[in-house]
Amino acid sequence: MSEALLKLEGVSLHYGSLKAVDDVSFEVERGARHALIGPNGAGKSTLFSVIGGARKATAGTITFNGQDITAESESTRARAGLVRTFQHSSLFLNMSVLDNVALAVEGFEGRPWRFFPSPRADRKIRERTMEHLTNVGLADRAGELCGNLSHGERRQLEVGMVLACNPTMVLFDEPAAGMSAAETHRFMDLIESLPADVTVLIVEHDLDLVFRLAQSVSVLAAGRLIAHGSPAEVREDEAVKVAYLGESEGAEPLFYSGGSDVA
Numbered sequence: 001m002s003e004a005l006l007k008l009e010g011v012s013l014h015y016g017s018l019k020a021v022d023d024v025s026f027e028v029e030r031g032a033r034h035a036l037i038g039p040n041g042a043g044k045s046t047l048f049s050v051i052g053g054a055r056k057a058t059a060g061t062i063t064f065n066g067q068d069i070t071a072e073s074e075s076t077r078a079r080a081g082l083v084r085t086f087q088h089s090s091l092f093l094n095m096s097v098l099d100n101v102a103l104a105v106e107g108f109e110g111r112p113w114r115f116f117p118s119p120r121a122d123r124k125i126r127e128r129t130m131e132h133l134t135n136v137g138l139a140d141r142a143g144e145l146c147g148n149l150s151h152g153e154r155r156q157l158e159v160g161m162v163l164a165c166n167p168t169m170v171l172f173d174e175p176a177a178g179m180s181a182a183e184t185h186r187f188m189d190l191i192e193s194l195p196a197d198v199t200v201l202i203v204e205h206d207l208d209l210v211f212r213l214a215q216s217v218s219v220l221a222a223g224r225l226i227a228h229g230s231p232a233e234v235r236e237d238e239a240v241k242v243a244y245l246g247e248s249e250g251a252e253p254l255f256y257s258g259g260s261d262v263a
């Protein structure tokens with residue numbers, strides 16, 4: 001039986017009278033590919049920020065790897081292995097792909113800051129960097145200027161930078177947003193190919209992707225957890241159907257699932 005890596009107990013974030021996240025409890029097992037879904041305004045991004053540490057819960061407890069991290073900062077959580085994907089804004093566009101990841105490797109390994117960073121000078125750092133770039137399919141782009149990468153490649157690079165932090169759990173916030181279909185496909189392959197001991201929590205609007213990737217799913221609606229279970233259980237859940245139908249007024253099928261019997 002797998003143990004819980006991440007545990008949320010009664011987690012809330014209220015903005016005055018607005019209950020963006022309200023009394024949410026669920027667990028994510030170690031090694032799971034877990035998705036957080038819900039209609040627009042359900043509270044997904046807010047809860048994502050609360051889990052990552054960018055925002056503080058107004059009530060409840062978050063336990064990660066057996067430790068209460070509710071009051072910990074984003075950086076303390078990252079050092080504990082709970083890492084969110086870097087944003088485009090944290091990429092150095094005028095540096096090479098290699099140097100972007102090399103700096104993340106150096107940062108994680110706590111090397112002394114240098115006025116003139118020269119990661120290329122360090123063979124070990126370079127080897128580790130190339131391993132990460134290979135893992136995210138960017139080895140052949142190592143010498144390319146980061147600013148010349150496509151949107152999809154930048155997201156791959158962000159994953160490479162996350163891997164440099166030796167994460168136990170990676171948080172992905174709508175990774176497919178803005179990607180072409182081909183880029184999305186490649187990116188999902190990449191997430192699926194992450195080491196099995198890296199737990200994944202993904203917030204994603206594209207339910208086809210969610211049901212392709214996730215082994216377990218939590219569904220939010222109006223800040224509340226309305227369902228939690230396997231993709232099959234969640235797809236059949238009446239409250240989930242109602243929440244999504246309420247959003248689209250029945251104009252769209254609830255879930256497409258790549259040819260399954262649910263349409």
Ligand SMILES: Nc1ncnc2c1ncn2[C@@H]1O[C@H](COP(=O)(O)OP(=O)(O)OP(=O)(O)O)[C@@H](O)[C@H]1O
Pocket residue numbers: 015018019020038039040041042043044045046047
């Ligand atoms: N900083 C804030 N101050 C006040 N209200 C906020 C703030 N951030 C989010 N909200 C509100 O909290 C609720 C949940 O928003 P959130 O963005 O978390 O939902 P979501 O599920 O991520 O939505 P979407 O899928 O549309 O991105 C919404 O009603 C939103 O307007």
